[in-house]
Amino acid sequence: MKIVKGLLIIFCVALSLATFGCSKDNVEQKDTKAEKEQTQQAERPKKGKEYGFTQPVDFSGLYITCTDAKYLEDEAGHRDSVLKLGFEVQNNTTTTQIFTTINMEIKNSKGDKLNIYPGENMGVKLKPGEKANGFGYFEADGSAPYTVIYKDDDSSLSGTWKIKI
DSSP: OHHHHHHHHHHHHHHHHHHHHHHHHHHHHHHHHHHHHHHHHOBOOOTTOEEOTTOOEEETTEEEEEEEEEEEOOTTOOTTOEEEEEEEEEEOSSSOEEEEGGGEEEEOTTSOBOOBOSSOOOEEEEOTTOEEEEEEEEEOOSOSOEEEEEEOTTSSOEEEEEEOO
16 A cells, blocks of 8 residues: 555656646747747838838847837927937847937928937947837927838848827
């Protein structure tokens, strides 16, 4: 009887370890799948294609996503005179990358280029694997939809977002 109890205990322990091991692999597989889905969402910019909010664009491993857009008052109190654009930038390369909203060109619905509004415009130096969030400020001359164009200094890649407020 003692032998049967001992074998039963060993069997239960072995079964528990096997089940735990399988569930851990399953969790890792789910995490990997989620990472792949996130990576697959970022696509290299295509000529003529316009992206919308939360669509990341892959500039040779530098993922840029337009996350927010709203109007602000300027220093003189004029309503809706400043366009504030939010960005999330992630460095998926093996080298340090630089991103700044100064490299962006914003156009109103008529195609007129907006001037940069003096403020704390986003400018970051990202180490490999780092992510940053920030804003770009532009004089809101004209009306939406706005076209946001980013030209990568290190390559010939250029991406366009269409932003409606």
